[in-house]
Amino acid sequence: MNKGSIVAGVLAPHPPHLVYGENPPQNEPKSECGWEGLRWAYERCRANIKALKPDVLVVHSPHWPTVVGHHFLGLPHFKGLSVDPIFPHLFRYNYDVKVDVDLSLQIRDVCAKADMHTSVVKNPDFRLDYGSIICLHLINPDWDIPVVLISSNQAAFYFSNEVGAQVAKDLGEATRQAIEISGKRAVLLASSSLSHRHFVHEPDLPEDMSFERIHHHGQYLWDMKVIDMMKKGQCRELLDIMPEFIEMASAEVKVGSLNWMLEAMGVPNYPAVVHGYGTVIGTGNAVVEWNPSLKGKN
Numbered sequence: 001m002n003k004g005s006i007v008a009g010v011l012a013p014h015p016p017h018l019v020y021g022e023n024p025p026q027n028e029p030k031s032e033c034g035w036e037g038l039r040w041a042y043e044r045c046r047a048n049i050k051a052l053k054p055d056v057l058v059v060h061s062p063h064w065p066t067v068v069g070h071h072f073l074g075l076p077h078f079k080g081l082s083v084d085p086i087f088p089h090l091f092r093y094n095y096d097v098k099v100d101v102d103l104s105l106q107i108r109d110v111c112a113k114a115d116m117h118t119s120v121v122k123n124p125d126f127r128l129d130y131g132s133i134i135c136l137h138l139i140n141p142d143w144d145i146p147v148v149l150i151s152s153n154q155a156a157f158y159f160s161n162e163v164g165a166q167v168a169k170d171l172g173e174a175t176r177q178a179i180e181i182s183g184k185r186a187v188l189l190a191s192s193s194l195s196h197r198h199f200v201h202e203p204d205l206p207e208d209m210s211f212e213r214i215h216h217h218g219q220y221l222w223d224m225k226v227i228d229m230m231k232k233g234q235c236r237e238l239l240d241i242m243p244e245f246i247e248m249a250s251a252e253v254k255v256g257s258l259n260w261m262l263e264a265m266g267v268p269n270y271p272a273v274v275h276g277y278g279t280v281i282g283t284g285n286a287v288v289e290w291n292p293s294l295k296g297k298n
């Protein structure tokens with residue numbers, strides 16, 4: 001069997017507004033439009049990812065928070081209704097998801113061998129988190145690629161951002177090792193916004209874009225700083241300043257999704273493709289792709 005590999009990684013934000021703006025049949029609320037800059041960014045990224053013909057999409061989400069270790073899905077199929085607890089009027093999504101259980105358990109086994117706490121979900125009625133569902137839909141609305149979901153272990157980040165970064169590094173390395181053993185071609189999705197200060201009121205019409213703007217100029221400057229580092233291939237330096245970015249911009253990367261992905265990819269030193277940046281109710285969001293096959297072509 002050939003050695004498996006991570007063929008791309010995507011910073012894949014999950015505001016429910018983006019699915020609401022797309023009006024897919026799975027989502028009950030309907031919109032007129034909205035957040036096109038980010039939705040078109042996803043369209044461009046989606047075309048690149050589909051062209052790679054990956055065997056599996058592996059997502060790490062802040063909205064599957066666990067306190068004791070990382071949890072993995074141990075059943076091949078999950079079906080249900082995912083409702084965003086903050087925006088139930090925007091996101092009530094009927095999902096029907098196929099899981100690559102073999103890879104899910106392989107990652108779990110490598111984590112366990114490295115003395116990390118793990119747990120496997122065997123409850124068929126377990127509700128998948130909206131952070132995973134949303135970015136998976138936006139990257140692959142056809143849902144024709146099996147998925148692996150990894151919970152975000154919050155405990156280490158409660159202690160400090162630096163300790164959390166170390167745990168995310170261990171998880172990333174375990175993920176890479178398991179993918180190599182599996183022989184599969186995997187795409188990783190770091191389900192996360194960047195800066196995460198947001199407004200607490202929304203307009204009567206949520207998709208009225210005349211109200212959409214960054215919450216605070218300081219967080220915008222931080223977003224531009226970290227995106228510039230991504231464009232320059234400075235991921236090692238980005239990891240170095242991540243704890244400060246998290247504190248200064250209340251960044252959603254706090255729970256480790258981006259650290260996990262960059263560490264799993266061996267900390268890329270080539271320029272990422274930034275497909276687009278936009279705000280959602282004041283938060284900063286970017287769709288960013290690390291794709292070794294595009295190195296030197298953009």
Ligand SMILES: [Fe+2]
Binds near residue numbers: 014062131193252
């Ligand atoms: Fe979120």
